[in-house]
Amino acid sequence: FFIMGQEGSTRRKRPGNIPLDKDTLTRLKKIQTQTSFEDTEIQKLFVVFEELADEQQVLSREAFQKALGGLTDYNLARFKDLPMGLRLFDILDRNQDGTIDLEEFFLGISLLHHGTEEDKIERMQ
Numbered sequence: 754f755f756i757m758g759q760e761g762s763t764r765r766k767r768p769g770n771i772p773l774d775k776d777t778l779t780r781l782k783k784i785q786t787q788t789s790f791e792d793t794e795i796q797k798l799f800v801v802f803e804e805l806a807d808e809q810q811v812l813s814r815e816a817f818q819k820a821l822g823g824l825t826d827y828n829l830a831r832f833k834d835l836p837m838g839l840r841l842f843d844i845l846d847r848n849q850d851g852t853i854d855l856e857e858f859f860l861g862i863s864l865l866h867h868g869t870e871e872d873k874i875e876r877m878q
Contacts, residue, residue: 761869779857788863797826802858811852820858827866841865
């Protein structure tokens with residue numbers, strides 16, 4: 754796994770092709786086994802997450818709305834700054850701590866993109 758920084762980013766933590774630290778790599782590999790994402794998807798989503806995550810490596814409600822704008826491949830950018838985008842934050846914030854961590858982000862996007870209609874309805878209740 755190598756994560757490439759996005760051009761023009763103002764908050765790039767890993768410029769260029771710097772390998773991930775062991776802990777992050779282990780977390781991403783575990784996430785990949787729990788989702789249907791391929792390596793390239795994991796990399797793209799990680800870049801979106803990392804670019805907007807705070808020092809505690811979580812997304813605030815505002816940062817998540819910005820992240821939605823970068824999720825055009827998953828048909829989620831259309832919800833940015835709309836009531837449905839705010840609701841998606843609440844759905845993905847599984848532990849209801851007011852933030853979305855790495856696992857919540859990946860598992861939530863996986864459900865929304867790859868999940869069955871039944872799974873999506875169950876999660877939204």
